[in-house]
Amino acid sequence: MSIRILYFAALREALGQSEESFDLPAEAISLGQLRQTLAARDGNWQTLSTMKNLKAAINQTMAGADVLLQDGDEVAFFPPVTGG
Amino acid sequence: MVEVTVQEADFDTGAELARLAKAADCGAVASFIGHVRQGGEGVQAMTLEHYPAMTEKSIVDIIAQARQRWPLMAVRVIHRVGRLLPGEQIVLVAVTASHRGEAFAACEYIMDWLKTRAPFWKKEETAEGSRWVDARESDDVAAARWGSEVS
Numbered sequence: 001m002s003i004r005i006l007y008f009a010a011l012r013e014a015l016g017q018s019e020e021s022f023d024l025p026a027e028a029i030s031l032g033q034l035r036q037t038l039a040a041r042d043g044n045w046q047t048l049s050t051m052k053n054l055k056a057a058i059n060q061t062m063a064g065a066d067v068l069l070q071d072g073d074e075v076a077f078f079p080p081v082t083g084g
Numbered sequence: 085m086v087e088v089t090v091q092e093a094d095f096d097t098g099a100e101l102a103r104l105a106k107a108a109d110c111g112a113v114a115s116f117i118g119h120v121r122q123g124g125e126g127v128q129a130m131t132l133e134h135y136p137a138m139t140e141k142s143i144v145d146i147i148a149q150a151r152q153r154w155p156l157m158a159v160r161v162i163h164r165v166g167r168l169l170p171g172e173q174i175v176l177v178a179v180t181a182s183h184r185g186e187a188f189a190a191c192e193y194i195m196d197w198l199k200t201r202a203p204f205w206k207k208e209e210t211a212e213g214s215r216w217v218d219a220r221e222s223d224d225v226a227a228a229r230w231g232s233e234v235s
Binding site: 006008009010053057060061062074076078079080081082083084 | 175
């Protein structure tokens, strides 16, 4: 049971990596719980909790913190978008 | 017809609009072209990053919402990525419809949601170094005035 996690733009630079594979725990966790787990890592990972208005997507669709993650999901974390 | 392209190369707005107008029995073509501002705050260039798997999907979703609100014929969106210089074109949104009202409105609607939902990020280069562009609250306000949320 694993997911792929992608990081973009200022968040990618703060973390020093653009993606990783993450093993899900036996009990289902939500997107918000994943974010908390990652933010508790040593180093710059607290950026995941301190970055203003951080956004997230599951399988390329914007998702809220309470959505439960499933095996094979592609999760992405990124700052508010600035295209156009 | 709905056509969305994300590309590094520049685009020929005249050719795109001529093709749209010819393809359908349309009475109105409305378009918006965004450029890199010139001489703004010492910006020498900018680089656009995106989330390839999600970018086109999110724009297609926005266009689908627009088509539910207005009777549109064709919608064409081109968004550039990579390194762009001041004055260069960044984005084209073009809409055809029977009448100008829906063409104008849909063009603005698509652009407003693209600014706040499509996963692009701009990084500006200045003499002092580079910096990520902050999202603007006014863009959220512009999108929110359309009411229903595009996810």
